[in-house]
Amino acid sequence: MTVIGVLALQGAFIEHIKKLNQIGVDAREIRLPEQIAELDGLIIPGGESTTIGKLIDRFELRAPIVELAHSGRPLWGTCAGMILLAHAVDEDTRARSQPLLDLMDLTVRRNAFGSQLDSFETDLDFPAVAETPIHAVFIRAPIISAVGPDVEVLSRLENGQIVAARQRNLIVTSFHPELTSDDRLHRWFARTAKAATADLLPTTGGAKIAG
């Protein structure tokens, strides 16, 4: 069975877990480095990126997360999680101490729309996953302000701002699919995780391992 971890240091991790459980996926709260190795995929949830980033380093989760990303298993960052996967944060929106995992070739802009008063909901086209628009909730949300050549843009707002992207097995979304009733993105992520693990172990079961 596919096992997906949700980083549970701070933020809206329970909402992701509920969503994954609803679609029949075994989902686990991840707080310690030794819990990461056995996962088929990992979600870094929304929350406060500076808080989560500091706790990643204080509890030595950086190395196992980077290892998971390099192994080809999927990693999905929503909102704060998107900031953490980025290579850089726009200077004028960066906290004085802003730890990043630097796994994707993109620059993000924190609180890109302003304060909480500018948080909003809207419908988004997300052609890689959904034929009809996805309802998206943006809360003090970041956007992607620059992407490298290997990054595929998955979704934009009407004004062209990039709010979702993929680079190989790494996915980021500015918004919160865990707060709506639409489960298409979680289903897509779970399928990706299952496929990735199948690639890592070319045959099913343990019989082939000895050979």
Place this chain on the structure above:
Amino acid sequence: MEKSTWTTKAGLAQMLKGGVIMDVVTPEQARIAEEAGACAVMALERVPSDIRRDGGVARMSDPDLIIGIKEAVTIPVMAKARIGHFVEAQILEAIGVDYIDESEVLTPADDRYHIEKQQFQVPFVCGARNLGEALRRIGEGAAMIRSKGEAGTGNIVEAVRHLREILGGIKRLQSLPREELMSEARDLGAPYELVLEVAETGKLPVVLFCAGGIATPADAALVMQLGAEGNFVGSGIFKSENPLERGKAIVEATTHFRDAKILAEVSRGLGEPMRGLELTEIPQEQLLATRGW
């Protein structure tokens, strides 16, 4: 595109879960709080223990102070309005704070009514001592609840009492047959629709934090194990000997609240906590938690 919907208001509180919101009175303290890993700060002129010491009327902070703190950090900034003082709330909304705390720590402006919070764009957090109070505040539009505790005491006993009251009240609703819920709503003084919802889901419709008396990492983990979804820490951090280290430790304890080994590790060598107050030392009329209707 729709701004300031219920989902975005209650949603910001979801993003704060598992975190620590720290009281700060200067931009420098706000930077220390951010460095310690706070998920938000509460900007105010005096922490509750000083309000308690100074006496007099405690009001909304000077907008200059709040704006200065907003400029010092990138994390969400909350600020307090007096109970019932809807003009203070209008001013806080106008300067763009991320959350308003309609707070018993300030001197109430209205001794019968709270702010009608639905009509505001900015979300509100309110204190509660029991389930009825929590549901009245949610009925008025609060998008987040905190147990009140007794602010500025460094004594966790009231916070524990209020959390147990709220969570015990929820368990009680779940155990009642449906025909008893209308009378129960009357006894709680709570909206019937919300009583029905809580009886069905077994939880408040908004996020529940703990406040009022947290002074150590162990206090923070205690209330998380009891069922709080995050912590407000007021005087407990900046009235202690080493605010940065204590702030970090309380953040770490809030994350790893069930892991006693980590709690032991983060509790070591933090220096003196704030001096606590025994509740019986406080004259009845100076109790803050009884403010709220």
